Amino acid sequence: MSLGVLPWQDIAKAVGDPVATLAHAIPFIGIIAGPFAALLGATILLISANSGVMSASRLTFAMSQFNFISNWFNAVHPRYRTPYRTILVFSGIGILQLVLSFLTPNAMDTLGNMYAFGATTGYILVFIALIKLRFTDPYAPRPYKVPLNIKINYRGRMVEFPILGVIGTLGISTILFEVILTHAIGRIAGPAWIILCFLYYAYYRRSKGYPVFGNIPRDWEAQQIKVLEAAEEYDLLEEYKQALAERDRLEAKAHVN
Template identity: 35%
Template structure:
């Protein structure tokens, strides 16, 4: 009998934080201009509303990940709280989100990279791929190699990228409030509730207000700015002292992301306004910094560098997340056991790294950001909905389990003679995620059709 090789604990608390921040912190570089395009002047409020849902998701992971420190995250929690089928659905939805994460953020990184090399466009187009697609293929191939030889090296890459990205963000965000921010401009912008412009991507309902529908659509996009905190949970089995490090890393990630997202959204509305910021979708944050007096030109280049760095780090966490998730599902026999192949030397799930890395590479090669973004949102929301249900269920069905950290605040309800614990954060998170999922199904045609098809295929595979 061949001894089964297991994953190795090599991730410290800052490495864990870097995984969480890298996967979420990069989102603002894609989302700022996009949200402004639909939400108009109330962009900061839209970000704030979805931030409450993000906080609830992060806190739930901060409790569950150290309690059940295994690769798989929500898939494991759903299995322990309910059954294998719900665990499979949660994992299958998250596989979609992680695979899309690889391609989406590699494309975003390629976009910021091309900011420095605009003259390369014609050459890359001649090679048969869109410029962004070609660059992202090279980026993802490099990530596959780094992840193959060990999570230690992969996390070290993320740590280095995140530190540099945070320094640059602080350098450009703080001066902005002194150089260009105008409170009266912000208050004026906050009175504009949704863009009046019709957009091709929205599946509008006839007769309803365009402004209102664009505003609702922006909420579904804004939550994409916060998808990714679960990357910390995916690496739980490889995290040193998970009971201490995971809650700490998760809470720090929440704080850092909120400062970045709210800071840039408030600054943009209090300086250039929603119409200007939405005109430069690919480089919205760089476009904002370009307006700074004296340092604008240099600052814009720094932002483009930070955007490249953090988006590339986010793509890396996608490779880490999907490879660990699929390996976990195969270990629990939810997927073929073939996927659970841990390299005897590198201690990494090499088959899943190669296979799903290549799928992400293929999706990125087409260079279509809006298409992959819709699937990213759908997969994330389905997994978060199951996460909240599993959290509430585990609080009541496995009360005896030791929890290194516990989300505060709960209400006791007496139902059929039994006292049930209803964690307030879990209830708020469930309601919020459910509302966003409904809005996604209404307004995102690609997410509704292809996302539902993905789940259907998965259930058929399971059955």
């Protein structure tokens, strides 16, 4: 469709703002569509950056609560009630990435390399978590569930094995391999960041006497109930309690037999 608006040579020249250039070339409305596309892109970029800061800060805040990283991150601002330490730290890391990227010949290419590695790695972890939670937490309420699930017997209980989770893991793993193969900076900076974070994680867990590759015993069912109560998700809470009660009933019946 874009080639019907402009020749590919003109699009290739507009590497910094190809969408705005294409919009500007649309007959009759291009004079308005061009600036509007640029403004819309800037707005989306701002929203994405804000979402990135929010997700990174809340994720690390939760990790500190569960002893994956230092409790120093588990701090809420007395006035704004936000995890300000995690916001400051990861905003600082983002600024450092920008500074280092602009020291390279092509800053946007460098940032794209790192993003490609980080995004694909994140998607793989999501699919792995999907598969893992189906086995370790099968009773959690799931208002939405991905299709193509197979019911299997796992340690005496039925779990729904997600076929799409396996397909997604294999597919994104292939993309990650291609990213590592074709993105020079991504295959250096990405794994280096993961190794650095793992070394910090291992050091922190050992210093506190926690297992590096194991779990700290917790009452996850009570934690789940607490989360649902705090979120006022009473329908899901009732569904979860009924699922646990049914599980306990079946286990008691099995022990009697």
